[in-house]
Each structure stands twice: as structure tokens, then as C-alpha cells.
Amino acid sequence: MVIPCILPQETKKVIVLDSDTLVNHNLIELWRYFEKFNSLQAFGLAWEQHPSNDQCVEERSWPIPSTGVNGGLMLLDLEKVRRIDWDRMWRTAAHQCLHDKWYLIEGDQQLFNWIIFTQPELYYRVPCEWNVQMYNRLSSVCCPVVWPDRRPDETDCPVHINESKTVPDNPSRLLKLAHLNTRPKPEDEGVNTALYHGNTRVNRSLTREYILLKSASEIYTQSHISPYVVHGPNRKFG
Secondary structure, eight states: OOHHHHSOTTOOEEEEEOTTEEEOSOHHHHHGGGGGOOSSOOEEEEEOOOTTTGGGSGGGOSSSOTTOEEEEEEEEEHHHHHHTTHHHHHHHHHHHHHHHHSSOTTTHHHHHHHHHHHOGGGEEEOOGGGSEEOSSTTGGGTSOEEOOOOOTTOOSOOTTOOSSOSBTTBOOEEOOEEEOOSSSOTTSTTOOGGGOOOOOOTTSOOOHHHHHHHHHHHHHHHHHHOTTSOOGGGOOOO
16 A cells, blocks of 8 residues: 555556466556556456356446455556545545454455445456456356466467457456465475376366466476576575
8 A cells, every 4th residue: 555655756657466476478468458547547456256246247346346356466557646645545444444344354455445435436447367366266257267378488379369269169368367365375385286287278268276286387387497586595596
């Protein structure tokens, strides 16, 4: 909540990511969503993914579903945020949330939900494929995604993959950011990455278990081929 105060005034926009996210797409595309903000929208987040609530029925979910938004990824237009007296706004939200529930079980995410419900004009909805959440076994019901394989030297999806419709009979989106908000984390000791053998499965949506397994495989592979990955406590960089 204090990012607008911490960063220098010349910083106009910022993307905030949780440390348990795995980026699977070019962030330039994510940055371009700032251009889609209208004159009032100051921040963007994806919805919380929980199929037992009204999130999956979009006509009943304005401005956001009852489960709110997820703070694993945020787009902050700092110029607009600073103009709306942000410090006062989030402190008011914190005071109200603490008065109602005595503690912030969801941290800053809870404050964003309060602000959006009271001032929905400030909110821009980020597409769900930019924050595919792993904490719930059925979360993929609300955001069906596919994850085509790539070789280590590939930076883009294969040319036969269509962004809006991956294959003719499948409207699923490409997974662009996996939010591994669960335990254990894919990089934790004991997670068996050898179980993943490179099945592209572009013809159907992925389950939560498959996304977690593929995330573990990606993290393992990148840590062994990339000279820029932090390696343990010694933090070796290329």
C-alpha cells in the first residue's frame, strides 16, 4: 500500500508481483494494459478464483465477485494513485476493515477489495490468465488455461498457437502467469519434477495438479540452464 510513497515521483507506473509467481509470457504485453485504463482507473488486479462463489457467473459479479480480487499481481498507475490521496484512502480502508473483523486475514488484498467496493471507478480488471491461482483445486474452472511446451531457446509460443483460440475446439487461454499461492511450493524439497515428461496437452484445459507439476519442472530447468538465476544462499549471478 505504501509503494506510491516509497518510489520516486518520476516513477509513473509499476507492476507488482508476489514472490510465488512464475512468469510464462512477455511482460511487455502485461504493461500494455495500462493503455486500456480509462481516465479514472488507477489500479488493475485479477479476480480471486473460487468456483463455489459467483465469480464464474460474470453478470452477477459487479464490480468484483464476493470473493474479491487477488493481490498476487497488481498494475499501479502511480500518477493517478497519488492524485486521489491514496495514503488517506488505504488508511481509511484499514481502519474500517480492522473495525469489522479485528485483523486483516488477506493483508493488502483485503484493503483493495474494500476500496474497489466503495469506489469501483478506480478499478481495472486484469484478465485471469495473468494470475492463475493454485490454492484451490477447482480454481481452473473459472480460468481454463493451456500451457504449450517450449524449448529453452524459445521466447514465444509456437506459431500454430492462436492467442484467442488455442485450437479450433478449445477456447482456453494461454497461461501467462502462474500464482503458486499454495503449499508446498514447486521448488520445495521433495517435489518430484521427474514426473513431468513434456506432454503439451494443447487440446484441453489443464488441471491445478498439472500446472503445479509443470511449474516445478520449469523452475528446476531454469535454475540449471540460466546464469541469471539465484542459486541458494551464495546467490551466484551470471
